[in-house]
Amino acid sequence: MINQNPRRSDEPIWWGLFGAGGTWFAMITPVTILVLGILIPFGVIDKISYKEAATFATSFIGALFVIGTLALPMWHAMHRLHHGMHDLKIHSGVLGKVICYGIAALISALAIIFIFMI
Structure with missing residues (x-):
């Protein structure tokens, strides 16, 4: 039987x-590394x-670029690490999720702080 009231997921x-x-x-x-x-x-x-x-890093577009360069790959890596642990049969539960995504959130916050300190 299909559950008519499923729990909401934060996975999306x-x-x-x-x-x-990613x-x-x-x-x-790769383009950034090339240049x-x-x-x-x-x-x-x-x-x-x-x-x-x-001047570029403190402009609106430059700030978005620096934050994106630092934060987005970190979210990708931490999500991959979190799900990779499941593949290795390391089920850390909510604690693993909090640690992985907490690290990504910390790097994102530090990137934003870095931009405002320039």
């Missing part, structure tokens, strides 16, 4: 953050000064 929230983090990590992070880690150091793109980088 975590899956949404997992998907956003997409960010797969599409945006900041290869093209600028080898002189293919003109170097930017600290002042220019800080």
